[in-house]
Amino acid sequence: MADRIPNVRIAPDAETVRAQLGLLRDFAGTWEGYGFNLIARPDAKDGTNLYLELNQTHEVLKLDTIGSSIPNRAFGQPDDLELFGLTYLQKISDVVTGGALHIEPGIWVTQGSTAYPPETAPAGAQIIARMATIPHGNAVLAEGIAEQFEGPPTLTAGGSQYAFSKFPSFNSTPFPIPATGLPAFNAAGSSEKLTASPGFTQYDLTIADSATNTRTPFGNTPPVALPSNILGVPMQDVVNDPILLLQAVINKQVSEGHTFKGSVLNIATQVPLSFLTVPNDPKSAAQEISLTDGGGGIENIPFLEGGEPIGAKGPNADTATVYATFWIEHVYPKNERHFTQLQYAQMVVLNFPILTLLPKVVLLGWPHVSVATLRKTFG
Numbered sequence: 331m332a333d334r335i336p337n338v339r340i341a342p343d344a345e346t347v348r349a350q351l352g353l354l355r356d357f358a359g360t361w362e363g364y365g366f367n368l369i370a371r372p373d374a375k376d377g378t379n380l381y382l383e384l385n386q387t388h389e390v391l392k393l394d395t396i397g398s399s400i401p402n403r404a405f406g407q408p409d410d411l412e413l414f415g416l417t418y419l420q421k422i423s424d425v426v427t428g429g430a431l432h433i434e435p436g437i438w439v440t441q442g443s444t445a446y447p448p449e450t451a452p453a454g455a456q457i458i459a460r461m462a463t464i465p466h467g468n469a470v471l472a473e474g475i476a477e478q479f480e481g482p483p484t485l486t487a488g489g490s491q492y493a494f495s496k497f498p499s500f501n502s503t504p505f506p507i508p509a510t511g512l513p514a515f516n517a518a519g520s521s522e523k524l525t526a527s528p529g530f531t532q533y534d535l536t537i538a539d540s541a542t543n544t545r546t547p548f549g550n551t552p553p554v555a556l557p558s559n560i561l562g563v564p565m566q567d568v569v570n571d572p573i574l575l576l577q578a579v580i581n582k583q584v585s586e587g588h589t590f591k592g593s594v595l596n597i598a599t600q601v602p603l604s605f606l607t608v609p610n611d612p613k614s615a616a617q618e619i620s621l622t623d624g625g626g627g628i629e630n631i632p633f634l635e636g637g638e639p640i641g642a643k644g645p646n647a648d649t650a651t652v653y654a655t656f657w658i659e660h661v662y663p664k665n666e667r668h669f670t671q672l673q674y675a676q677m678v679v680l681n682f683p684i685l686t687l688l689p690k691v692v693l694l695g696w697p698h699v700s701v702a703t704l705r706k707t708f709g
Contacts, residue, residue, distance in 0.1 A: 341397030360709025365702025467631030
């Protein structure tokens with residue numbers, strides 16, 4: 331039997347606290363950097379089927395260690411469970427205007443193995459969970475595992491679409507929500523223009539934004555035009571697969587002789603998840619991804635979920651699924667001191683309907699994709 335967790339918990343020394351965090355220990359600190367945000371949202375105001383918001387982002391992410399253990403008292407097994415973790419505050423703004431985009435307080439925790447219910451991480455891995463509160467009216471619990479890695483992260487290599495990620499796609503193309511069964515995320519490399527042909531024209535950057543094609547920069551005050559590329563990646567490719575921006579950073583570092591090792595965190599609010607296997611082919615076979623120790627859930631305020639069944643009105647923008655990969659990277663340049671870098675790709679699915687031929691309503695899953703590359707600062 332393990333030692334009893336004391337009722338009075340006083341923080342131990344800093345090295346002990348870091349050791350207790352395990353693979354999350356290098357997460358602690360203040361990270362700052364840049365990224366990209368894509369979100370399709372309902373647009374009742376303009377009377378169009380959606381507004382596609384695209385932002386280059388500036389982000390500050392601050393994580394503080396929780397000094398003492400967090401006891402979960404046991405009933406079904408003889409030993410209590412000690413969690414260890416970090417609190418965090420994430421702030422994201424538009425890189426051009428400085429306008430607010432997102433703020434999120436939350437907690438990351440690690441969990442040991444349990445007998446009741448039986449839960450054990452793979453060898454060398456740790457069970458982790460992220461608890462997030464989003465001011466739009468969402469509370470998220472996403473669970474999964476942390477593992478060590480060595481080699482360039484995010485790049486397509488060795489049969490993996492994104493090295494050390496458990497997820498084969500962070501594609502932005504919307505997809506139908508079936509009445510029964512799992513919805514299928516589109517394969518990496520898909521485009522709305524080719525998948526749905528002609529699809530939602532907001533995703534086709536050859537068609538200008540307008541009052542009938544509502545997309546950034548339409549309605550922006552002041553207007554902020556989209557660049558032709560970011561980090562050398564054509565803007566249309568960024569819209570299709572924002573994770574290409576993470577790969578652009580790593581490709582450049584690899585070309586300069588950098589090497590990498592670190593920890594990778596894979597989390598999801600549900601398992602399994604289903605992904606199509608062929609780009610731009612909605613009828614292609616799907617594969618199910620069952621993330622080890624994944625699961626959790628999302629709660630939304632009533633406004634987001636709506637009060638009507640599909641066919642009448644449906645939800646305003648119900649947050650249905652979240653999955654994400656975080657790479658905590660130790661980067662070793664050829665002739666310079668090593669530094670720490672944090673990259674992440676996050677998929678949030680918003681379910682809301684569109685009107686086709688009145689009164690027919692079709693419910694779709696709309697990917698909200700966020701990516702960023704951050705470095706540890708003095709903060």
